[in-house]
Amino acid sequence: MEATVNGRCASLDAADPHTNALDWLRSQGLTGAKEGCAEGECGACSVLVAKPDSTGEGTTWVAVNSCLISALSLEGQEVVTSEGLGSADDLHPVQQEMASRGGSQCGYCTPGFICSMASEFYRDSRQACEHADAEHGPNGFDLHSLSGNLCRCTGYRPIRDAAYALGFPESGDALAARRTQPAPQAAPTRVSAAGATFVRPRDLDEALSLLAESPQAQLVAGATDWGVGVNLLRSRAETVIAIDRLPQLRELTETDEAVEIGAALTLSEIENRLDGSIPLLAKLFPQFASRLIRNGATLGGNIGTGSPIGDSPPVLLALEAEVILTSTSGDRSVPLADYFTGYRQTVRAPGEIIRALRLPKPLARLTDFHKIAKRRFDDISSVAIAYAVDVSDGIVTRAAIGLGGVAATPIRARATEAALLGQPWSAETVSAAAEAMSTEGTPMSDHRASDRYRRAVLGTSLPKFFESTMESVR
């Protein structure tokens, strides 16, 4: 049992199924990566992992929160930490820019920033662009790649300057060269220690039969939810089944009828592969947690937890998605609108795995995603609202609205949809439908927002959407 860390073999023998990669790395003497929050919010634990690129032929250096993933999930994998990128007398270009521009003050968050920034430095598709904006540098650096890293000292400006000053990898850069070779295969793994078993099954069949044997087993893909529970609540499972690399869960296919997205593709992978072709999803991705989380999180996981405040369900509801569940007895398909049955309760039966999400075509023409949160990057929504509307000859011919954060489950705004369908797409219709919308769901008060505010923005969201669509309709 070993992984390659900074080019050297490191034994995983000391790890048990609930040892996270961060603690394991630190136990190896690699204390550069830090624990700041243990829930994937601060990024101080960020490290690089070699993952397959979109062609499957090459490698992408993906930054992930090492506090969330299991150490055992790294069996056979290649990891690079801040220590592996450079040393004080031989700084990596990313380290050089950060050091010289005042990008570190206390330095505690810095190794994590370095890894997130290095991931973007090595992004194959990054290229210099003339249209730099508030979130993109002239070197094509996407600031969202740092959205999952918190710094309490600098105020971020020097970190942004460092990121935007980066060039491109020089020839002879070992990590750049590594990209042209395939990433390590997922290694079948089975380890029992400290009263728990970690399994990375060989294929979907093995996963399903394991699940049939132990229906209580914890399915884990990116561990962006499970890992939080392990760290903060000391959640434990007898059996953990890693499904993130099962090929059958990682397909993305498009036909004339539908787009089918594998449940174990990460949000970053989907974002790359779709490349904006589903505009509503393109609006979702930058608002979904942070890049570090999106590099691990999957749609299957976001649906599978059944949380009422996940950001993808409202969007997928608006897209009228179907959940494809698979088990030893084959596939079945459930409309997402019927999938959630109560707070963190779903129709998924023991023994079933979410294989894919199916988005029927044609897609609606007018779409938007309103996420109401305190913070624009990396926050959980107070209210999330997704729209998929078609207007033909001035009349609303289709209206699917998904809501999150206003009930025990994600819901469709049925009354609002009814108030829109067949009506002229006009300020009057919208005003009446907005009335209906403000009564959807049963919003609560909590530390994120009051019930009054949740209701109020339910009422203002549709007019906001209407305003934004006026140009495209005309």
Place this chain on the structure above:
Amino acid sequence: MSSLSQRPMNPVVGQALSHEAADLHVTGAALYTDDLIERTRDVLHAWPVQSTHARATVTAIRTAPALEVPGVIRVLTGDDVPGVNDAGVKHDEPLFPTEVQFYGHAVCWVLAETLDAARQGAAAVEVDYEPLPAIVTVREAIAADQFQGAQPVMERGDLTTAFDSAAHVFSGEFEFKGQEHFYLETHAALALVDENQQIFVQSSTQHPSETQEIVAHVMGVASHEVTVQCLRMGGGFGGKEMQPHGFAAIAALGATLTGRPVRLRLNRTLDMTMSGKRHGFHADWRVGFDANNRITALDATLTSDAGWSLDLSEPVLARALCHIDNAYYVPNVRVAGRIARTNKTSQTAFRGFGGPQGMLVIEDIIGRCAPLLGVDATTLRHDNLYQPGQTTPYGQPVAQAERLGRAWNQLVDQADVSRRLREIEEFNATHRHTKRGMAITPVKFGISFNLTAFNQAGALVLIYKDGSVLINHGGTEMGQGLHTKMLQVAATALGVPLSTVRLAPTRTDKVPNTSATAASSGADLNGGAVKHACEQLRERLAVVAAQHFGVNPADVRFEAGVVSAIGSKAEPITWSDLTTRAYFQRVQLAASGYYRTEGLHWDSTAMQGEPFKYFAHGVSCTEVEVDGFTGSYRTRRVDIVHDVGDSLSPLVDIGQIEGGFVQGAGWMTLEELVWDESDRPTRGRLQTQAASTYKLPSFSEMPEEFHVSLLEQAHEEGAVYGSKAVGEPPLMLAFSVREALRHAAAAFGSPGASVNLGLPATPEAVFWAIESARAGHCGDDLRRDSNAVQPPRPDADAPAMHPLSEQMNEEHEPRQSMLEEPAKA
């Protein structure tokens, strides 16, 4: 120019250098306290058993079930304490409480072979509680008359006459919450005991001397038996001034009792639920303006929400009172202060230390009253700035008042304010659902500890025969660049290149009796001490060099490692040549330096005097854009002009200004401490106890355009090499963000709306402000007659501020008794 402030030719101070440890930071090689456990054998891990009540008597603790958990070695309880069972200097913070005082209070600690075993062990400990009534909010405390410590009053002039003759009088109430430090590195300590039972604690502490003192009194030993070292901190912000002591003491107690190293590191949840935060405040206020919109009278009572113990609440309150004027001249003042005792974490120092809370009150008053006076808030602020010759309400002359006006003008130029104000007006006239706002706010912040005794520092500078220099000083490095500055000061004072000087970790066995690295004073105090030590050495070396060159020692020059003499034809010699010569001539090459800030005096009972060496000044301008549908917003542009004197280290100083600003902006707009105020069993529980629920500024909150410049011609006579302190003052520059949001929200209503904007100004708070502006309800909560809100008078029987209130409690024996009769249990 004073000798303290004068710079030699080509000084190393003033160069824009990266943080001295930047290369270690970026490569992950920099070590923090908890990184050391991987280099230490046989470490035990500590985990607390936390109270599940806001207040309760602990009637029984059963530790046996914990000891059955594999790996658990010992459970530490109050019975184990050989010395004083107290984690503070006020003797009101029992380390092991018999009555828990807040939800999450540590009852006892479990030591185990692994962190997981300690955690399971803690879950297995059985504690019986007898719940008691708890006070959770500041309003509840006020209603129950539950205060602690002093109730100071600061007065000047004649309020009655001033209010009687005022053209406009307004009164109101203002309440706001505190702020979590959220240093990225949580509290950590690692304690070891050597063969002589000497205790060595590695601690993430801003105040190693006090950590040492508390460890010693808990262990019942003298201070010289305890050494505390702080390599560096992953952020402090005041949160590690008082709070680390108890954690270090637990680790020391565990190490002493087990003979094994003990590591105590709080995870984020523990840190947030156990350690103190910025004080929230409640203010009742009454203000008078004359016909020219000059503030003529201010009557206010500030009540801080201090949590369960006194901690630093008295000096925090004193600083709040001393900063309620911010940058404005208020001729007639009466400000009273009270400290509410609530069943929450013990609120403590946080960047600004009460100053921000005081200043926020006057900025809120101005933001509310300007529309009612029919003047824009920027003009009102500008017209009330201190003018030369005026003094503060506590009697200190505002010696550099002209700098406020200069900084204001430099800012208005830099930010192109008049053009942009016109553009904002045009934008707002043409956009129904989106409005922009802009505000300019000033900062005047007093530098020095209010408690005069703290304004001293020591240093130890060693020169080795080869010329290499090692400096030790009492200040701690938490990211603020203190060590970088100290290296620059030493290199400048000795006339050597930066590479000649190294800096040793902060340890209590090198420099004793140090003050906390706090109050922005780290560079002023330690810089003075380092410079003093270096100058002694340079004088000794000048004598050696003078003999060589055949000149008077006063004619010897040290520059960049080369020693020469005016009027000598002899070739210059190298620094290392000189130090070797000095060694052979038996010249002492080590010196201890000392610095005390001159000219301070403070009568804390009368709240009068000159507690500050000088003021730091700054002005900021923020432009925001607000979405009327949701209240969400973005910060379009921020401009800052700030007074750092002659900067010791410009890259470091600009980093402090930007970082302070964004941290302040977080408090103004985003960061929200929510406590369970219900009557459920979870009453008193902190609901925002994680990064997922307590949101700090991220990249998305950074101003899209961010321009910071330093005030020109800003030499400071009273500080090392003409510099000024920079740690805290920039935090308050962020008030302009909230005021800009208020300005934008008002633009949704009719002119003259006095917008009541919640704090933090979250999208929800801004949304409600917009709604009230639209509905024309603004200002309903304010009173326009003089008798409406009468700020309550303080309790005449309350104790006065004790001049040594931070240090001593007279009811306790002086510490010297420890030496006479070691109280080892």
